[in-house]
């Protein structure tokens with residue numbers, strides 16, 4: 478009974494936090510029991526770059542499975558149930574493999590949905606973000622080449638990231654499996670402002686093994702307005 482009450486209370490607190498923050502920011506403030514956020518657009522909105530079937534399966538089944546498994550794993554560890562997702566990620570090195578994988582999977586996918594938009598709807602990088610990209614990488618073109626190269630080079634399943642490091646500079650990073658740059662175990666740490674899922678489940682239906690084709694098409698659905706907002710927030 479106490480446990481039930483506790484779960485209800487943390488659920489209410491998480492709901493209160495959700496009312497203030499939005500999207501992936503709200504997800505970072507969630508406590509157990511975790512929930513998958515709705516897609517901020519229709520499943521077919523990213524056609525032709527990402528097909529509706531892939532989006533539906535990826536969001537409704539894969540992301541849901543990370544959340545279900547996160548809730549199952551955390552039920553074994555009552556001490557962690559009142560902690561936010563952000564707090565869990567910050568001590569990923571101390572978590573069981575199941576908690577680490579599924580907490581990462583929940584955050585990574587929540588961010589991924591939020592930094593995508595229908596073709597033509599994502600806008601352009603803000604003046605500030607464009608200037609930072611030029612300063613760090615030379616040009617938008619060379620940034621895209623470097624990011625694509627990093628994403629292509631992820632061996633097996635993983636993610637590519639654009640992050641704001643502790644010194645405020647932009648950096649490209651990659652992580653294996655469902656790790657991310659918020660985890661203390663990440664080789665390059667920082668605040669992610671752009672995320673790219675290169676697991677085969679993100680592209681296999683349309684692109685089969687052709688990850689480079691998926692990456693080339695993916696740029697057409699980047700939500701630069703949201704990436705720019707995140708850049709402002711992270712600095």
Ligand code: MN
Nearest residue numbers: 539674676679
């Ligand atoms: Mn995925």
